[in-house]
Amino acid sequence: xQQLNQSPQxxxxxxxxxxxxxxxxxxxxxxxxWYKQDxxxxxxxxxxxxxxxxxxxxxxxxxxxxxxxxxxxLNISASIPSDVGIYFCAxxxxxxxxxxxxxxxxxxxxxxx
Amino acid sequence: NAGVMQNPRHLVRRxxxxxxxxxxxxxxxxxxxxYRQLPExxxxxxxxxQKENIIDESGMPKERFSAEFPKEGPSILRIQQVVRGDSAAxxxxxxxxxxxxxxxxYTFGSGTxxxxx
Numbered sequence: 001x002q003q004l005n006q007s008p009q010x011x012x013x014x015x016x017x018x019x020x021x022x023x024x025x026x027x028x029x030x031x032x033x034w035y036k037q038d039x040x041x042x043x044x045x046x047x048x049x050x051x052x053x054x055x056x057x058x059x060x061x062x063x064x065x066x067x068x069x070x071x072x073x074l075n076i077s078a079s080i081p082s083d084v085g086i087y088f089c090a091x092x093x094x095x096x097x098x099x100x101x102x103x104x105x106x107x108x109x110x111x112x113x
Numbered sequence: 114n115a116g117v118m119q120n121p122r123h124l125v126r127r128x129x130x131x132x133x134x135x136x137x138x139x140x141x142x143x144x145x146x147x148y149r150q151l152p153e154x155x156x157x158x159x160x161x162x163q164k165e166n167i168i169d170e171s172g173m174p175k176e177r178f179s180a181e182f183p184k185e186g187p188s189i190l191r192i193q194q195v196v197r198g199d200s201a202a203x204x205x206x207x208x209x210x211x212x213x214x215x216x217x218x219y220t221f222g223s224g225t226x227x228x229x230x
Contacts, residue, residue, distance in 0.1 A: 040223070040226075042222050043156065
């Protein structure tokens with residue numbers, strides 16, 4: 001089956017620093033998504049990317065859909081304590097199974113005030 | 114406007130017991146998806162249901178697991194004769210249409226944490 005490799009597994013940063021994490025796949029996805037999961041909660045969608053090469057921002061978050069459609073990255077600028085959580089990338093294919101998300105294993109972000 | 118509601122939030126079962134997890138989709142949503150998250154893993158798709166129909170159960174273990182979404186009431190994920198390896202967080206998502214996020218409101222609930230002792 002399709003697999004997503006997400007890195008790094010965890011990050012410890014100081015408040016105010018920028019963060020970058022990425023996701024690679026062994027196969028092509030038509031849509032890339034980035035989610036955040038707070039402790040004890042479900043994942044919440046941050047950014048969705050639909051076209052190869054697309055660069056999209058949402059406040060301090062910026063994400064890009066790789067040209068090969070096999071990778072994506074997420075940047076967080078000027079981190080704040082509430083950015084703490086687990087960030088997941090997810091891929092989605094078009095066609096008959098365009099409801100089935102494939103998730104990476106996540107990047108655990110810790111922000112020291 | 115309530116989101117996707119899952120209950121219980123936490124469930125403890127002894128090995129061999131049955132676990133029933135409930136999911137009430139958002140108002141107006143008739144498509145339900147179940148995912149499982151093992152410790153330190155990402156979510157993995159289990160099953161997709163519409164009212165009274167199982168559309169795709171390709172991610173469901175072949176034995177002991179079943180799911181339903183009756184005409185009235187919540188969707189139920191049922192695990193019979195639980196084993197320690199079933200300990201995980203189980204998430205439900207719902208959408209008003211078949212297609213996934215974000216344009217179609219595919220929203221996750223807060224999950225049920227199942228612990229098998």
